[in-house]
Amino acid sequence: MTEQRIASLLEAQAPGAWELYQKEGASREITRTANQSCETSRKEEGFAARWWDPALRFAAASSAAGLARLIPLAAGAPAAPGPVPRLPTGRSDRPPSPGPPEAPPDLFEELARLVSAESRGEAVLSELSVRRGRSLERVRNAPGLDVSWSAKALTGFAAAVGRRGGRACEARVPFRWEGEPALPALARRLCDRTTLPLSERATAVERGEWLLDVSVTAAVLSGLAPLFTADAHPRWAARGALLPPEISIVDDATSEAPFDGEGTPSRRVLVVDRGTLGEPLHDLSSARRAGARPTGHGVRRSYRTPPVRAARRLFFETQRPVSPRDLLASVKRGVFASALIAPLACDLENDRYEAQFTGVTVVAGRAQSPVAAARARGRLSELLRRVAALSPGEEFFPMPDLVGGATLLVDRVSFE
Secondary structure, rough: OOOHHHHHHHHHHOOOOOOEEEEEEEEEEEOOOOOEEEEEEEHHHHEEEEEOOOOOEEEEEEOOOHHHHHHHHHHHHOOEOOOOOOOOOEEEOOOOOOOOOOOOOOOHHHHHHHHHHOOOOEEEEEEEEEEEEEEEEEEEEEEOOOOEEEEEEEEEEEEEEEEOOEEEEEEEEEEEEOOOHHHHHHHHHHHHHHHHHHHHEEEOOEEEEEEEOOHHHHHHHHHHHHHHHHOOOOOHHOOOOOOOEEEEEEEEEOOOOEEEEOOEEOOOHHHHOOOOOOOOOOOOOHHHHHHHOOOOOOOOOOOOOOEEEEOOEEEEEEOOOOHHHHHHOOOOOOEEEEEEOOOOOOOOOOOEEEEEEEEEEEEEOOEEEEEEEEEEEEHHHHHOEEEEEOOOOOOOEEEOOOOEEEEEEEEEEEEO
8 A cells, every 4th residue: 555545544534634654764783792793684664644533643553554454443442632733834855765774884893992992901892783774754744744854873882891800890881973983982981981980989079060971961961851841840940040141052953854753844942042941842732732833843763653742952052162171170179970870860840960970080170089989969950050161062862862962060069
C-alpha cells in the first residue's frame, strides 16, 4: 500500500485533521576491543499517523501495509476528545533516500594510546563503538504540508578501566561528534572518570568556586529544560532573573533539521533572554492551548511514539565568553567538577539541586589534589544567579535531546 492510499484512508477517518510521518534510516557500526572487532549494519523504516476524529488517535508500524491495518483498530478504541491544533502547511524538496552509509572510522588504537598517555598508564581503553548513521524523515498532513529532511551523525560510546594498586574503576562515556572525532577530549573524560575516584580523597574545600566540565554543565542545563516547556513556572523561576544579564539560554536546531517532527519550521528561540525567562518552546498542541504560534519543538524520539513537546538543541550563550584556560586561572580556591558520579538531582518545583561528582581541587588557578567524591547542593536559583562566566563554543550531549555544554564557573558553592 502506498503512502497516498494511507493519506486517503486518514482523510476518510478524519477529514482535514490528520498527519502522516515516515522515516527511513541506515547505519554502520564498528565495535572494537583489544582482541575482537565486530561490524554491523542496520536499516529501519517506520510509519506513524496521528488524527483527530475528534478524539486524538495515533498508530505506528514498520511498514505502510501494517499502518493501514492498524488505523481502523485505533479508530475504534475508546479515547477522549482532543482539540485539533492548527496544522502547518508548506512544501520542501525531498532529499534522496539514505543509501548505505560509509564505514565509521576505526579509532580504537589511537584512542587507546591517548587514554594510556593521559592517565600515565593507569587507565586502559576496554571497548569502543562508533556508529555512522543517516536518516530521511517526511511529514505530510491534511492541509497540504509535505516536507522532508535528511540527517547524519557519528555517535557511539567508549569504555575504559582504571587501576591503582588493588582497586579498579570502570567508566562508559557516550559521545556525539558533529565534525571531526574529538579524541583528546574523549580520552581526558575517560581518564577522569576512571582514575580520579581511585584517589580516595574527599575535597579539602568546604566553600569556594565551582568550575564545571562541559559534561557537567550539560547535565545542569538538561535539568533546567522542563522550565522551557512548562505551561506554568515555579515561583522562584517566574519572579525574577534566572541568570546574570550577560547570559542567555538558546534553543536552536536549525543546523540539525529545517523542520521538527510535526513539520513546523525550526527556528532560534531565546528561552532565557539576558538572564530572564524568554519565549517558551511550543509544539502544535501547546501552541493551541496558549494561543501562541508553534516554535518547532514537536520532538519524535521514535516513529513508534507520538511527538512530544521538548527542547531540541539547547545551549548557553554569553556576551562575554572566557576561555577554559582563563576560567581555571581565575579560580582562587575551589573545585573543578570533571564528571558526575550519580545522576544530577534537580527539583524545579522546590528550587533544589544536588550534584555528586569527582574532580580536582584548584588553588590560585592551579590543579592540586584529586577529589574522589564530593557533593554540592542547595538552591537552584542561587546556583544560577552565581554563574560568573562560561567558555565559548559547545559540545553537545544526547540527554536524550541535544544539550550543549560549556566550561562554566560559579563564584561560590558549599561542598561536602
